[in-house]
Amino acid sequence: MPDSEFPDFPRMQPRRPFFIVRGREPAGDDLKHPVVAIGNFDGLHAGHRAVVAGARRLADELGRPAAVLTFDPHPRTFFRPREPVFRLTPESVEATLLARLGLDGMIVLPFDAQLAAMSADAFFDDILVARFGVSGLIIGHDFHFGRGREGSPSFLLRRGASSGMPVVVVEPVNDGGEPVSSSMVRQALEAGDLHRANTLLGYRWFVRGDVSHGQKLGRTLNYPTANLRLDEGCRLRHGIYAVRAAVDSRVVHGVASFGHRPTFDNGAPLLEVHLFDFSSEIYGQQLDVEFVAYLRPEERFDSVEALVAQMDLDSAEARRILAENPPPRSLLG
Missing domain, CATH: 2.40.30.30 (Riboflavin kinase-like)
Structure with missing residues (x-):
């Protein structure tokens, strides 16, 4: 059965200008020294929004802009090009939702062979510090990155501590004792179970x-x-x-x-x-x-x-x- 408690995303209005940075260029003045939430935010489900809310809070504390740093194409598409990913929120939709959640911008890195082969240390030093001058990081409990997925929450906590960059690891949002995930939402939509999909998302898809x-x-x-x-x-x-x-x-x-x-x-x-x-x-x-x-x-x-x-x-x-x-x-x- 449908429910009336889900927020109506299409009618919402963003509260501030929203900037999108694509490719390999620096973020520029609009997103100078941002606090970033890193990950694949496909669907912006309840777990993702907990991470986004953490970025907004830390950015307000530090007086910095808040953004997400994400990847295109989806890494799964890069590694399995013959298996199309069921994207819950293509980039334009994701940007709309992030703006409406109060973020200042979105940094979209091309996920290619170069990025896939980059070590976790190089990603931290060359991209987060040198290119974007990141002021703080917010990640989910299960976020991994870098060559062979060697980058982990514990890695980022250690590198952040040594460089004076605050790093916050957000605990999972659970549904029935299981962390909410994009895969769970996809499975619900594939079954036509809109109530479950929308409950996991926290809004109507x-x-x-x-x-x-x-x-x-x-x-x-x-x-x-x-x-x-x-x-x-x-x-x-x-x-x-x-x-x-x-x-x-x-x-x-x-x-x-x-x-x-x-x-x-x-x-x-x-x-x-x-x-x-x-x-x-x-x-x-x-x-x-x-x-x-x-x-x-x-x-x-x-x-x-x-x-x-x-x-x-x-x-x-x-x-x-x-x-x-x-x-x-x-x-x-």
Whole structure:
């Protein structure tokens, strides 16, 4: 069942300018001597946000900007290029969430052969100290880095102590006695268990994409849709969902189908969003789609009439669920 306690990320507004540094350049004046949280923050789940909150606290104590230092592509993609990673928050979404959580910036290092082969000492000396002049570090309890994963929390505590750099190791946030992880969230989404996924995240999961032209079959059925191509690694369970979409600075309720369209073409996975009581043209616009409830699996119908009858039922159910679960207050409100 959906819940009303999850913060509504798409409607939140950042509180300050947010700066993104990519590649191998220094951070510049906007992120001078930052306190950084290091890691892969895919999903920005409850455990990640504990690390981010630690960075914000330490930065405020030291009078420094707060940022995350992360990697692109995801290290798993580098080491296993034939196994697409189910990214919960692509970079643009991750930057949006970090800004809304009150951070000042995001440093994105290219994860390539050079970085993979770098020793932990070289990473600390050449990147953290020499390039970015880091004032403090916040890491999760299980963070490892460097050649052969030789960098560890104990390594950073030792190097930080010897160089006068405060290092804080954040304890895990547990769910049922197990540390919350991105893998747990992915597994829940793959099963269509939105309640569990959103509980682990601490907000309702949403995707972002550009509205593209499709076959316009929905219009012939009186169900026009906004079509989004999600990342090829997305393994969200195929099926029908009650959703909200952020459109032109407002939130619109709707029902969405994610899958292969078995009644028509069994094509590549596509997210088709039907927005209730909405008629504006939004082709080419960026859409944030928040998943509120899983309604049913994707299925093939023997006739268009049978499909439309089921779509009527799906829409009525989605309207009911969304009315019973109004957008909650902002995470920062």
